[in-house]
Amino acid sequence: MNNPYLPYPVRIDDIEIATEDKSLRTFKFVFLNEGDEEKFAYKAGQFAELSIPGVGEIPIGIASSPVEKGFVKFTVFKAGKVTSHLHNMKVGDVMGLRGPLGNWYPWDKLEGKNVFIIGGGFAFTTLRSSIKYMLDPANRAKFGGIHMVYGARSPGMILYRDELIEWEKRDDINIHLTIDREAPNWDYHVGLGPNIAEKVGPPGNDDTYAIACGPPIMIKFTLPVLEKLGYAKDHIILSLENRMKCGIGMCGRCNIGRELVCKDGPVFTLEELNLTPKEY
Amino acid sequence: MKIVKINKKNWAEGLDSLAGSYSLSGPVKENGYHNFKKLNKGELPDFDFLNTKLSSKSFVFPQSEVMLEYSLDETADDHHIMKEVKKDYSKRAVVGMRPCDAKALMLVKMNFDTADYQDPYWLNAFNATTFVGLACDNPESTCFCTSAGCGPYHEDGLDVLLSDAGDHYIAKALTQKGEELLSAAKWQESADASVMDKKKAEAEAQIASTVKTDQLKKKATLDLHSASFWDDIAFACINCGTCTYACPTCWCFDIQDETKGNKGIRMKNWDTCMSPLFTLHTTGHNPRGDKTQRVRQRFMHKLKYFVDKYDKGIMCVGCGRCIRQCPVNIDIRSICDKMNRYEPAEQSE
Numbered sequence: 274m275n276n277p278y279l280p281y282p283v284r285i286d287d288i289e290i291a292t293e294d295k296s297l298r299t300f301k302f303v304f305l306n307e308g309d310e311e312k313f314a315y316k317a318g319q320f321a322e323l324s325i326p327g328v329g330e331i332p333i334g335i336a337s338s339p340v341e342k343g344f345v346k347f348t349v350f351k352a353g354k355v356t357s358h359l360h361n362m363k364v365g366d367v368m369g370l371r372g373p374l375g376n377w378y379p380w381d382k383l384e385g386k387n388v389f390i391i392g393g394g395f396a397f398t399t400l401r402s403s404i405k406y407m408l409d410p411a412n413r414a415k416f417g418g419i420h421m422v423y424g425a426r427s428p429g430m431i432l433y434r435d436e437l438i439e440w441e442k443r444d445d446i447n448i449h450l451t452i453d454r455e456a457p458n459w460d461y462h463v464g465l466g467p468n469i470a471e472k473v474g475p476p477g478n479d480d481t482y483a484i485a486c487g488p489p490i491m492i493k494f495t496l497p498v499l500e501k502l503g504y505a506k507d508h509i510i511l512s513l514e515n516r517m518k519c520g521i522g523m524c525g526r527c528n529i530g531r532e533l534v535c536k537d538g539p540v541f542t543l544e545e546l547n548l549t550p551k552e553y
Numbered sequence: 554m555k556i557v558k559i560n561k562k563n564w565a566e567g568l569d570s571l572a573g574s575y576s577l578s579g580p581v582k583e584n585g586y587h588n589f590k591k592l593n594k595g596e597l598p599d600f601d602f603l604n605t606k607l608s609s610k611s612f613v614f615p616q617s618e619v620m621l622e623y624s625l626d627e628t629a630d631d632h633h634i635m636k637e638v639k640k641d642y643s644k645r646a647v648v649g650m651r652p653c654d655a656k657a658l659m660l661v662k663m664n665f666d667t668a669d670y671q672d673p674y675w676l677n678a679f680n681a682t683t684f685v686g687l688a689c690d691n692p693e694s695t696c697f698c699t700s701a702g703c704g705p706y707h708e709d710g711l712d713v714l715l716s717d718a719g720d721h722y723i724a725k726a727l728t729q730k731g732e733e734l735l736s737a738a739k740w741q742e743s744a745d746a747s748v749m750d751k752k753k754a755e756a757e758a759q760i761a762s763t764v765k766t767d768q769l770k771k772k773a774t775l776d777l778h779s780a781s782f783w784d785d786i787a788f789a790c791i792n793c794g795t796c797t798y799a800c801p802t803c804w805c806f807d808i809q810d811e812t813k814g815n816k817g818i819r820m821k822n823w824d825t826c827m828s829p830l831f832t833l834h835t836t837g838h839n840p841r842g843d844k845t846q847r848v849r850q851r852f853m854h855k856l857k858y859f860v861d862k863y864d865k866g867i868m869c870v871g872c873g874r875c876i877r878q879c880p881v882n883i884d885i886r887s888i889c890d891k892m893n894r895y896e897p898a899e900q901s902e
């Protein structure tokens with residue numbers, strides 16, 4: 274019997290400060306044991322439990338992409354006990370990784386479709402994983418148009434900025450970066466994400482899906498915009514966060530109605546969410 | 554499967570033979586009430602009880618259980634690497650649990666034994682245990698098992714069912730494990746099955762308290778969730794969590810690390826949906842921050858979400874523990890009936 278509570282041992286291979294205020298860091302992990310990376314095979318949209326002995330475990334979306342091999346990456350906001358401890362850890366430190374957990378963006382369903390990605394703040398991690406996956410030469414032809422709006426407070430708060438600016442130059446993805454207020458040397462949009470999405474977003478239809486991730490307030494203003502653009506509720510895909518422990522559907526705390534966010538989610542369509550109590 | 558008669562004169566001797574190959578546990582009276590304890594050599598389970606204060610779920614789901622261990626000693630090769638702890642899963646038997654507790658195990662098993670993940674702690678303990686039930690001939694006023702998918706002679710989840718017949722017990726083996734236990738105890742005198750059937754019918758007829766559950770599946774989740782009665786139901790609740798700890802079908806748990814010096818353990822501990830910490834986000838946001846939301850979660854989980862998810866009835870076996878032990882007399886029977894007859898058009902109850 275596999276023990277789903279036993280993490281794979283990993284070593285921190287690199288730590289990058291991800292935002293100008295240093296509240297986010299990107300951790301690159303490598304597996305200590307041969308074969309564990311293969312067992313950890315994941316899809317874009319899944320998460321894992323970062324497991325620090327003596328401190329605890331936290332659910333974090335996988336920011337690296339299935340098309341990147343040899344490591345896994347997570348971008349973590351310094352929030353409380355475990356995340357603060359992690360922010361103080363160093364390259365070379367050993368800890369645990371449990372997963373991959375949860376469902377993923379519906380890649381089968383998205384094949385042949387246009388994808389409109391809307392991200393806000395630091396909830397961009399699994400969206401980064403998804404774009405990287407779709408842009409991979411082996412995958413790009415499987416998708417129609419790829420559109421993206423990503424908003425942050427200021428230029429320095431945009432995650433994976435260098436990579437996004439590289440992607441922005443490509444002609445097979447339509448990227449719109451925006452910041453809340455004017456800033457020097459900023460050549461992109463200024464304004465709140467949902468407002469920009471309304472201006473530049475592709476219209477909703479049978480062949481176009483929207484994936485939105487961000488703080489609750491951003492989601493709240495994004496949903497009416499998507500509706501206005503013509504997206505049906507089953508074409509709007511969201512990813513939820515609830516407090517978690519086990520991550521495998523057993524400890525009982527992350528439920529919204531009969532659905533367990535850790536196992537039946539975190540990815541749900543708006544149509545599915547509208548059938549469950551709003552306990553997230 | 555075989556049915557044997559155990560003369561009470563041979564009871565102690567049989568248990569003694571069992572003690573050779575099984576570690577035995579059973580109900581014992583301490584501090585005025587019965588609970589399950591490991592039986593010392595020669596100690597007999599005390600069957601003079603209606604039901605135990607706590608259920609027998611702790612045999613497979615202890616209140617606190619060590620799962621993993623680690624060392625933080627940087628000079629050790631394996632520091633900061635979680636290890637499985639060595640566990641004893643040798644043969645054991647629980648003698649004298651009520652059939653409702655056994656049925657509860659079968660409901661809880663659906664949570665811990667799934668197609669995707671299996672909880673090794675729960676399952677290894679479950680597989681190592683032979684469950685010997687004691688049928689109920691004197692139900693309590695709070696027992697409503699017969700309308701909760703269970704009954705005083707219910708067999709689901711048990712390996713052996715015992716029925717007290719005065720100067721002897723009738724024991725019915727229900728599984729291979731059960732047959733092995735009866736053989737190991739050398740209880741072999743054959744008995745008349747019809748006696749048990751008759752006692753079963755009598756016992757079932759004694760259960761006067763019932764719930765209605767037939768409409769629950771048809772109700773819309775969001776209708777029930779937004780029903781007007783929740784504030785009223787939750788009004789007196791003090792969120793003590795007693796109902797969840799006492800309940801044989803409640804399975805929620807927490808995971809915590811405990812370190813002493815350089816060594817530590819990762820534990821699994823009973824948790825309760827009645828606690829605001831259960832769902833508190835680090836941002837301070839809490840999806841079930843109000844008492845009413847938590848009380849509603851407990852009943853919606855048992856009487857609606859579980860019903861819809863598994864199609865195996867309600868997540869309650871009618872043992873009545875939550876009713877007897879709730880300090881403010883919150884009664885799942887009346888709540889179940891309220892939910893079962895709820896029509897959203899009604900503005901108040």
Ligand SMILES: Cc1cc2nc3c(=O)[nH]c(=O)nc-3n(C[C@H](O)[C@H](O)[C@H](O)COP(=O)(O)OP(=O)(O)OC[C@H]3O[C@@H](n4cnc5c(N)ncnc54)[C@H](O)[C@@H]3O)c2cc1C
Pocket residue numbers: 320329330331332333334335348349350351352353354355356357398513514515516517539808830834835
């Ligand atoms: C699916 C999912 C994906 C996520 N992805 C990301 C991501 O990509 N990046 C990111 O930054 N965040 C992400 N989050 C959020 C992240 O999980 C939380 O910010 C993180 O768990 C906070 O942990 P903390 O230890 O810092 O916070 P704390 O609030 O300090 O506590 C976390 C843990 O500490 C323990 N604890 C704290 N206080 C108590 C107490 N009083 N009693 C008992 N135990 C206590 C518990 O074990 C608790 O679970 C995600 C969350 C989910 C659910």
Ligand code: SF4
Pocket residue numbers: 789790791792793794795796797827878879880881882883
């Ligand atoms: S035992 Fe009663 S008071 Fe305590 S949490 Fe349960 S319902 Fe509330």
Ligand code: SF4
Pocket residue numbers: 796799800801802803855868869870871872873874875876885
């Ligand atoms: S909900 Fe109450 S009556 Fe039902 S099984 Fe649990 S403790 Fe017993």
Ligand code: FES
Pocket residue numbers: 516517518519520521522523524525526527528533534535536
């Ligand atoms: S985190 Fe344990 S059930 Fe979802």
